[in-house]
Amino acid sequence: MLFYFTSTGNSLYAAKQFDEELYSIPQELNKTTRQYKADHIGIVCPLYEFDLPVIVKDFILHSKFETDYFYIVMTYGMHHGGCAVRNTEYFEKAGRRIDYFNTVKMLDNALPVFDMDEQRRIDPEKKVDEHLSLIKSDIEKRRHYIQPAIKEEIDFYENFIENSAAFSAALKQPKYSVSDQCIGCGICSRVCPKGCIRVTEGKATYDRTNCFGCMACIHACPQKAIGYAEIKEKNPEARYRNPHIQLMELIRSNQQI
Ligand SMILES: Cc1cc2nc3c(=O)[nH]c(=O)nc-3n(C[C@H](O)[C@H](O)[C@H](O)COP(=O)(O)O)c2cc1C
Secondary structure, eight states: OEEEOOSSSHHHHHHHHHOSOEEEHHHHTTSSOOEEEOSEEEEEEEOBTTBOOHHHHHHHHTSEEEOSEEEEEEEESSOOTTHHHHHHHHHHHTTOOOSEEEEEEOOOOOTTTOOHHHHHHHGGGGOHHHHHHHHHHHHHTTOOEEOOOOHHHHHHHHHHHHHOHHHHHHHHSOOEEEOTTOOOOOHHHHHOTTOOEEEETTEEEEOGGGOOOOOHHHHHOTTOOEEESSSOOSOTTOOOOOTTSOHHHHHHHHOOO
């Protein structure tokens, strides 16, 4: 049994390598009671600012899991910042035992920081499939392992916390805008895990109240009509979806409207 969250498909691609019984976290969160029992239970999701996305944290803290082996794998793009140790301690304080916590470097979809065309170019260097198969083998062996927090990653994380408060707030509670390029196709509203976008009178309207900044809508818009209102993007013309994942899979995973 594996629960996942994804905005552009990396984490769904990773999840598919580890298990066949997949459940989308945004869909599970619509259930009023969540009690799960299985021999092994996994969580796969992207890393947001060296942490779990708030939607995933909520899911873990407000669901009941009965299992002999609980694992978390996070996909990230550049620096994991020692998230495994920090989050294992956090969850253990909250009474959740974590048996395995690892990360896998994939393409970085953070538009304010990276150009997706450039990211595609360096993607092969990350050897994603090799790393995924090592993690798959760990999970099959029920290996107990928490990825150590090496100094370089801790330094990177601490520097970010110290110097990037305003940027971090702008990512966590973003302001997106919809341009006149919008043709009202509604794809943005269907990939949003929080139902923040509706199409009215042929145009997408975005309400940031529940938005936690996953960028799924921005990446999926075929017109490139959605973007940050206040942050400059590296390349507003480049968008991303994991090449192994279909748009319909993102919609089935996240759609709330
Ligand atoms: C809001 C946001 C914050 C991110 N923060 C980080 C980060 O701190 N470190 C990092 O290496 N990658 C970061 N990323 C990149 C994603 O973790 C990475 O691209 C991930 O594989 C995307 O997975 P998905 O396609 O399943 O959504 C961030 C992406 C977003 C959208």
